[in-house]
Amino acid sequence: MSQKTLPTDVPVEEFLATLDARRSAEGAELVALFSAATGAEPVMWGPSMIGFGQYAYRYASGHEGIWPRAAFSPRKAKLSLYGLQTHPDAEPLLDRLGTHTRAVDCVYVTRLSAIDLDVLRELVALSWQVTAADAV
DSSP: OOOOOOBOSOOHHHHHTTSOHHHHHHHHHHHHHHHHHHOOOEEEETTTEEEESOEEEEOTTSOEEEEOSEEEEEOSSOEEEESTTOSTTHHHHHHHHBSOEEOSSEEEESOGGGBOHHHHHHHHHHHHHHTGGGBO
16 A cells, blocks of 8 residues: 655645635645744645655554654645644643644644644644654
């Protein structure tokens, strides 16, 4: 089974321009926040994910691949924020983030105005640290 979501050459700005006005603006705001927190440039991963840096992973099953060290996707219904739950110190920050829901590796936010962006910046920085040893 090959990895489906990989970096592309599509410019992030080009993708953001395809979104409605609110999601485009929130996407640009998240690009600035993630760039500042990571020091990395944004790259499109697949058709709708914006990632920063990358790391290599390998599961016990032998499956391996690369994944962004920090990422988000400005989807129509919610903003999907990836990797924010991986650091041991993330839980108290997530409790202070604001209105959100969680899944296995995602934090879902309806709009940026509903969350504390300083807390989000801290969560992104922690996420970045977790994958430092496996960065490629």
